[in-house]
Amino acid sequence: MANKRFLAHMTWPEVKAIDKSKALAVLPVGATEQHGHHLPLYTDTIISSGVLERAMDRLPEVAPAYLLPPITISKSNEHRGFPGTIWVGAKTLYDMLFEIGRSVHESGFRKLCFFNGHGGNVGVLHSVTRDIRDEFGMTTFFGSASSYVNGVDLPPSVDSREKDYGIHASFTETALVKALEPELVKDELAKPCFPDYPTTGIGLTGKVYAQWKTEDWSSTGVFGDPTGVTDEIAAEYLELAVEGTVKFLQDMIDFEYAKPPTEDGL
Numbered sequence: 593m594a595n596k597r598f599l600a601h602m603t604w605p606e607v608k609a610i611d612k613s614k615a616l617a618v619l620p621v622g623a624t625e626q627h628g629h630h631l632p633l634y635t636d637t638i639i640s641s642g643v644l645e646r647a648m649d650r651l652p653e654v655a656p657a658y659l660l661p662p663i664t665i666s667k668s669n670e671h672r673g674f675p676g677t678i679w680v681g682a683k684t685l686y687d688m689l690f691e692i693g694r695s696v697h698e699s700g701f702r703k704l705c706f707f708n709g710h711g712g713n714v715g716v717l718h719s720v721t722r723d724i725r726d727e728f729g730m731t732t733f734f735g736s737a738s739s740y741v742n743g744v745d746l747p748p749s750v751d752s753r754e755k756d757y758g759i760h761a762s763f764t765e766t767a768l769v770k771a772l773e774p775e776l777v778k779d780e781l782a783k784p785c786f787p788d789y790p791t792t793g794i795g796l797t798g799k800v801y802a803q804w805k806t807e808d809w810s811s812t813g814v815f816g817d818p819t820g821v822t823d824e825i826a827a828e829y830l831e832l833a834v835e836g837t838v839k840f841l842q843d844m845i846d847f848e849y850a851k852p853p854t855e856d857g858l
């Protein structure tokens with residue numbers, strides 16, 4: 593069924609006719625990478641695309657937001673060594689996103705968001721959104737669906753370390769995939785895994801960040817506690833993610849840079 597916000601379902605004259613003064617183009621950035629024994633390789637793509645599509649459907653009819661086809665393979669080299677992890681390096685992802693930015697700009701858009709589902713992409717997203725802004729003068733953004741769910745009170749049955757260390761294939765991702773594609777979640781294989789992080793301040797949370805690969809910390813691929821996700825919790829998490837994303841889309845449509853103070857003000 594044609595989706596009126598999905599750019600790839602439109603014709604080029606229809607794209608040409610869009611009023612671009614505030615129009616926002618949004619690219620879901622997913623991944624194809626290991627997510628433990630219980631979640632599919634496509635987890636980050638399912639979450640970024642699924643949440644975004646639902647949020648776009650809830651926007652007011654007049655809101656000028658357009659969905660681009662997703663990136664489904666991204667920078668997942670930290671998950672190498674787990675069969676099924678298909679990845680490209682940082683330079684390839686950077687080039688791909690930069691050139692997508694260029695062609696979105698050539699199509700007339702002035703606002704672009706990368707809606708990310710995979711933490712390993714964040715460094716590249718920081719650089720490329722700034723460079724697209726610098727090179728083409730576009731207003732650029734990036735964000736993620738799970739940011740609207742992180743920090744929510746967890747059920748008492750969940751390991752308390754989940755709050756700080758549940759970063760991959762853990763409670764949040766399990767809940768969101770369960771809500772979006774329930775038949776792809778293998779509940780019976782969900783097992784907690786909390787790597788023995790150092791307490792010296794060097795590591796995932798200290799002031800000095802030790803760079804890592806999944807195989808340094810986890811043999812199953814899980815970082816966190818993915819157990820105890822009920823259908824109710826899954827639905828609640830999806831609702832939080834979708835509602836947060838609706839607001840984020842509207843905020844980006846309305847966003848304008850404030851004028852800097854004049855030099856006379858010094």
Ligand SMILES: [Zn+2]
Binds near residue numbers: 710760
């Ligand atoms: Zn993930």
